Amino acid sequence: MSPAPDERDRIRAAMDRILRGTAQHSNGALTIVALAQEAGVPRNALTQRHPDLKNDFYTQVRARGQTPDSEIRLRQQIVKLKELRAKDTAELAQLRTDVAQLVRAVNQLTVENRQLRGALSQPTSPVRVVPAQPHPNRTH
Numbered sequence: 849m850s851p852a853p854d855e856r857d858r859i860r861a862a863m864d865r866i867l868r869g870t871a872q873h874s875n876g877a878l879t880i881v882a883l884a885q886e887a888g889v890p891r892n893a894l895t896q897r898h899p900d901l902k903n904d905f906y907t908q909v910r911a912r913g914q915t916p917d918s919e920i921r922l923r924q925q926i927v928k929l930k931e932l933r934a935k936d937t938a939e940l941a942q943l944r945t946d947v948a949q950l951v952r953a954v955n956q957l958t959v960e961n962r963q964l965r966g967a968l969s970q971p972t973s974p975v976r977v978v979p980a981q982p983h984p985n986r987t988h
Contacts, residue, residue, distance in 0.1 A: 879917045879918050
């Protein structure tokens with residue numbers, strides 16, 4: 849499908865309207881999506897057929913001291929991702945600490961269990977097997 853003969857003119861006019869804040873056919877956001885909607889062209893017209901106009905649009909946005917909406921959204925997403933990464937790093941550090949403590953506890957219990965089993969096997973040992981007590985909530 850070939851572009852309409854006036855496509856570039858419509859894109860330029862849409863750029864002017866958006867940059868002036870007088871968008872008629874879009875929400876006026878500083879994005880390629882809004883520009884395409886304002887110009888009445890598919891988005892890929894800007895990304896594939898007229899990348900020079902897309903780049904010009906972003907250049908004009910920056911020249912006016914404004915930041916394109918897409919860049920603002922990306923910056924916000926970066927902040928959120930950094931916060932998530934920091935939380936994950938803290939959680940991972942805590943989990944590593946917990947694992948080390950649990951390993952020490954298991955090792956200590958293993959040593960104590962061996963000692964008790966050894967003592968239990970001696971005939972003169974003061975260690976005795978305690979019969980299992982029935983659980984108060986269980987029925988037999």
